[in-house]
Amino acid sequence: MKHKPFSFVALAAGCMMAFNLSAQTVPSVKTFQVKADQVYGEIAPTMYGIFFEDINLGADGGIYAELVKNRSFEFDTPLMGWKEQKQNNAEGTLLVHNRGELNGANRRFLRLTSKSDQGGYGVLNEGFRGMGIKKGEQYNFTVMARQQGSSAMPVVVELLTAKGEKLGAATITPTGADWKEYKASITATGTDPKALLQVVAQGKGTVDLDMISLFPKNTWKQRPNGLRADMVQLLADMKPGFLRFPGGCIVEGRTLDERFQWKKTIGEVANRATLVNRWNTEFKHRHTPDYFQTFGLGFFEYFQLAEDIGAAPLPILNCGMACQFNTGEVVPLDQLDPYIQDALDLIEFANGPATSEWGKIRAEMGHPAPFNLKYLGVGNEQWGEQYVERYKIFERALRAKYPDVKLITTTGPFPDGPEFDYLNKTMRSLNADIIDEHYYRAPEWFQENVTRYDNYDRKGPKIFAGEYASQTVAIASPDNKNNWKGALSEAAFMTGLERNADVVVMASYAPLFAHEEGWQWTPDMIWVNNLQSFGTPNYYVQKLFSTNVGTHLVPIQRNNANVTGQDKLFASASLNQKTNELILKVVNTSDKAQDGEFVLDGVKSTQSKGTVQKLRSNNLEQMNSFANPTAISPVQQTVQVKNKRVKLSLEPYSVNVIKVKVTPNEGQYSLNKK
Known part of the structure; x- marks a missing residue:
């Protein structure tokens, strides 16, 4: 068999093509120099608040x-947030009294007069776009009240769903002509984000009410x-x-x-x-x-x-x-x-x-x-x-x-x-x-x-x-x-x-x-x-x-310059003197992954592993919601540290926080001029 002569030109061309393909498919590595021995400032403990x-x-x-809106009737419209309630066609009147200068901060109170023996007459509070009530939770009701006349008229306090279904109830009975605080506790039998509070008097009589309040016990x-x-x-x-x-x-x-x-x-x-x-x-x-x-x-x-x-x-x-x-x-x-x-x-x-x-x-x-x-x-x-x-x-x-x-x-x-x-x-x-x-x-x-x-x-x-x-x-x-x-x-x-x-x-x-x-x-x-x-x-x-x-600032640079947007990358670095950790924050605002190598200079040694917390999404319009509250939230991973170097792929549209335990040089935290 006769062999074709070997072509060095073809071989060279093939090698060049392979090199070009490799250059296109292998991304260049961005090298970050962290100069941990060049402390140039301290970070105030008040930095982020x-x-x-x-x-x-x-x-x-x-x-x-507080779940009650306008609890003391002091809004410009005194009964804003309140509605008259008539159970079984009960009759009565609501009258807001203004004490004027007798109490400049809390001038008003509500006089509730029930005129029916049967049923209940009173008020309903709508809360702040409703009241958030949770099944099994305890809610503490308080009110300042006094009775008019010699009768002791009971007042029923009820939690209702938005549809009027009962979620729990308690009864108080104000007595005497002096203002006193009355308390009751209600444990909810259901959950409703739009619940209401109903306060109704039973039988005939008149009672004065002020500071009508409802709080969850679990504050x-x-x-x-x-x-x-x-x-x-x-x-x-x-x-x-x-x-x-x-x-x-x-x-x-x-x-x-x-x-x-x-x-x-x-x-x-x-x-x-x-x-x-x-x-x-x-x-x-x-x-x-x-x-x-x-x-x-x-x-x-x-x-x-x-x-x-x-x-x-x-x-x-x-x-x-x-x-x-x-x-x-x-x-x-x-x-x-x-x-x-x-x-x-x-x-x-x-x-x-x-x-x-x-x-x-x-x-x-x-x-x-x-x-x-x-x-x-x-x-x-x-x-x-x-x-x-x-x-x-x-x-x-x-x-x-x-x-x-x-x-x-x-x-x-x-x-x-x-x-x-x-x-x-x-x-x-x-x-x-x-x-x-x-x-x-x-x-x-x-x-x-x-x-x-x-x-x-x-x-x-x-x-x-x-x-x-x-x-x-x-x-x-x-x-x-x-x-x-x-x-x-x-x-x-x-x-x-x-x-x-x-x-x-x-x-x-x-x-x-x-x-x-x-x-x-x-x-x-x-x-x-x-x-x-x-x-x-x-x-x-x-x-x-x-x-x-961290507690102290140190430089993080690429090509001897601060990382302030080159290749859409941004970075800062600090040392935590209390924990001896080097903390790097790197933000990639581009739509491409970028491989980074972080060279940790100026420390005696490092641990072999560190952590990175990543916060990212490929969708710039992504939001969190009540249905998905952690759609964007941090994920923590382990990173290897070899020869004082950390290699990490900086994913598109990502915030990365890298932490590495280090053994600092002697005098590590002495300040240098920036």
């Missing part, structure tokens, strides 16, 4: 577990008349560094008369004055005329909540200016003293000894020990010269008496523009402690501004990223969604916050809560209905960052 505002039924109808820490346990648990799970309260624009009020006044929110709940909520008619797309503040969740409860979840309390006070998007009312400078005194008294309420005037009130409310307040916000989103004038007066008074309390000031409602530029320059010239910046912007903005703080003055004021959320449609649009696109963009931006934690000492998403049927603003971090609550993808991004935060 929570911003609370009573918007979207966040307090009444939300985290405050946070089982505190009577407390907070919804499931909602607080979601907050506690974040391990937040701070709790900012009570807002937000609600601090300002549409007018100064409607501003938040902390002194009216403490003491006996029945003596806390009800106030219209500024969000009730703010947006034409979501008018909520029955939205009021009863302040059962007041400043004492805010401080207590912060303590419960291990967060530093961060109250914000009115600075003598109403919301500038509404009336923009201001207090004349020579009449600002009561506002300043409120601030001074608040610090004493939080930190003063139990023998001081305001510390004594705190102690009488059940907390003799101080709340250890270290931060105080002066104003919320004010801007212009009027704010600067008032801030200077506050600052002078507060620093004179409480020099150790850090003051938080504002740059207005926008992250740029003339209002921001003026306040940013002015507050820096005044050597402000912490400047609060807000940004509600499109997802693209968050990725484009990841380097926002790279060149901020390291010797200037610290930064509080006090309110931010990706607006997937437009700012304040009712069509904004808590989808993965928005959450992913926030994660990318947060790597920039963390890389600059030597300047940015606090950050919080906003708003916090939204009721499925009572919201005004979207997107929001946690959604609730009367029985359920769930975290959005945005919540899980916040939680991943806040529960995986």
Whole structure:
């Protein structure tokens, strides 16, 4: 047989083709250099926290577990939330009495007169879009009542389904002409998110009723008349560094008369004055005329909540200016003293000894020990010269008496523009402690501004990223969604916050809560209905960052540059001095998987295995829901560590948190200049 001559040209061509095919099918590996021995800053324990505002039924109808709406008849329409009830054609009358100045905070009560021997006559309360009642759970009913006349007329209290079926009942019998508190307990025989409370008198007679209240027994820490346990648990799970309260624009009020006044929110709940909520008619797309503040969740409860979840309390006070998007009312400078005194008294309420005037009130409310307040916000989103004038007066008074309390000031409602530029320059010239910046912007903005703080003055004021959320449609649009696109963009931006934690000492998403049927603003971090609550993808991004935060900053780079969007990748790195863990946060915003190799320089040794928590979805429109609350939620896996290297496929549209136990070099945590 005659063989064909061997062709070296053909062989070379074949090899070249194979090489080209290999280059096309094998993705290049992205190498990340982690310089763990180049510590350039410390991360404040307050780095990631929570911003609370009573918007979207966040307090009444939300985290405050009261189930009765308008329990003391103090809404502008006294019987709002109540309906007359006639059983078996019973007859009677309902009359709201106003005691006027005899009790300025709780002026009204209901006089119920039953005129029938048979049947029952009374009222029905609709709750906050219904009442969430669970089978087998205990519900505690209380009422202030007094009997008119010598008779002792029994009053039947019933839980009803939305269809009127009985879920449980109890009976109280008010006696005497003096106001007394009466209690009853009901264990529900069924579950209904739209249940109702019925209170009816049996037989003839007249009874006065006030502070008609119903709470689940199962509240946070089982505190009577407390907070919804499931909602607080979601907050506690974040391990937040701070709790900012009570807002937000609600601090300002549409007018100064409607501003938040902390002194009216403490003491006996029945003596806390009800106030219209500024969000009730703010947006034409979501008018909520029955939205009021009863302040059962007041400043004492805010401080207590912060303590419960291990967060530093961060109250914000009115600075003598109403919301500038509404009336923009201001207090004349020579009449600002009561506002300043409120601030001074608040610090004493939080930190003063139990023998001081305001510390004594705190102690009488059940907390003799101080709340250890270290931060105080002066104003919320004010801007212009009027704010600067008032801030200077506050600052002078507060620093004179409480020099150790850090003051938080504002740059207005926008992250740029003339209002921001003026306040940013002015507050820096005044050597402000912490400047609060807000940004509600499109997802693209968050990725484009990841380097926002790279060149901020390291010797200037610290930064509080006090309110931010990706607006997937437009700012304040009712069509904004808590989808993965928005959450992913926030994660990318947060790597920039963390890389600059030597300047940015606090950050919080906003708003916090939204009721499925009572919201005004979207997107929001946690959604609730009367029985359920769930975290959005945005919540899980916040939680991943806040529960995986180090104590010291170290560089993570590619090609000797910070990872700030090259190949749509974003990254930050930190060391946890307490646990000796190296923590890497890497966000892949591209639609392609990218192989990464992380070289861990500057440590003596590492453990052979680490962990990675992944948060991802291929669908940028994906959201969590009541039906599928964890559609997007973290998954944890083990990763191998060989020769101080970690190899990991960074999946499309993913947030990755890598943790590796390390043995640090001697002097590892000494700070270097950035």
